[in-house]
Amino acid sequence: MAPVIDDAGRINLFHEEFARCPQPAYAQLRSRCPVGRSILTDAPVISRYEDVMWALRHPEIFSSEMELHMQLGTERPMIPQQIDPPAQTRYRRLLDPHFSRRKMEELAPGVARQARALIDGFVRDGECEFDAAFAIPLPCTAFLDLLGLPASDLGFFLELKDDIIRPHKGRPDVPHTELQPVRNAAGARNYEYFRRALDEREARPREDMLTALSRAEIDGERLSRNEILDICFLLLLAGLDTVTSTLGCNMTYLASNPEQRQRLLNDPKLIPGAVEELLRWETPVVAVPRLVKRNVTLSGVELKEGELATLLIGSANTDDEHFEDAQIVDFERERNIHAAFGAGPHRCLGSHLARMELRVAMEVWHERIPHYRIKPGEIPRFSPGIREALYLPLVWDV
């Protein structure tokens, strides 16, 4: 198989080995070519912590306004992710209170209940495929609760987000270049679903986030129907896939490192720190794209206006120049200013939701199934792009 990084120092961000274990490639990139190139797209790839953070804090140069480049089946930019300040700031002022840590903590008991119910379903089997049995349904159920949508729509949403984010999943024989129609069709279904859900709430308001959005105002003006749809599109894409992926990365790590897991069992108070440290070390959202608005030099390399740059968050998070003992996983790390949720004005809107879900999932799982391992003879399989553990067979004694 071709290497993750070729002789010219270019990286294949969609390499299977890179998805499974990206940290060695990060280290190579940072030392060989801190601003490298992608083999597939020739786009600049930025890998040092300092450069990545700088780019994240300068949206006027590294812009998020690039919906056409992303080809995610949208008809307009997703709000607020694909809009830059100052317009983005007005949307964030409206949305941030709905995703504050306080609000998200109120959802914790429900997430714990759901986690227990899922585990009840398979604990006596002594094994499960973690992605399908736990990592996928848990965040998706939380998402439906949060928005006020019926749990019976879970299947519809799972298919939708896979068709948009991973259209290759379930279609291994279709070439990558022919997957765009799948995304576009899913995008249209998504708009249609939320159009109907919003109509219902306008007719009969409820106590849920969609009703709140349908009545929301910015500077005294109601959000338009399209604005609300563009928010919903983002919530679907961002809310379902990322926590699923993080759960899979975390459990792969803990199943493979029983001495680290034992520390969490001995002292569950370490779990929040472990969540932070595994976000740093595993960084499931490996990279974010930004459109270069004007020529700019990073680490001595000039990036040109119009280029679509890849900010390699995972590499920033394991940069020895920034983190002390960066290659060591330390659940009690004193200072951990990782960029797993980004930084600057586009800091992940759902970061408090994600942290709560990850913490609760880790707590409940280890209460119920403290000792587990990867099924002997099996190798977990990771998806390129956002690192989802698509196949993670776990076993335990019953």
Next chain:
Amino acid sequence: MRVRVERAKCVGHGRCYVLAPDVFEDDERGHCVVTREELPPELEEQARRGQQNCPEHAISISSD
């Protein structure tokens, strides 16, 4: 010791009020508010933990 937050830099990561709840709290948007500007010695360590873990470097602690 005195704690300050540059509100313009805060984007609501929320690390400060999670790690140092006796010094910082969250406003409605989840942005940082300093609740103990004048730090008693027993809160210095906690405050420093919050300050060090701000990804935006929005918090400062000074000895005046």
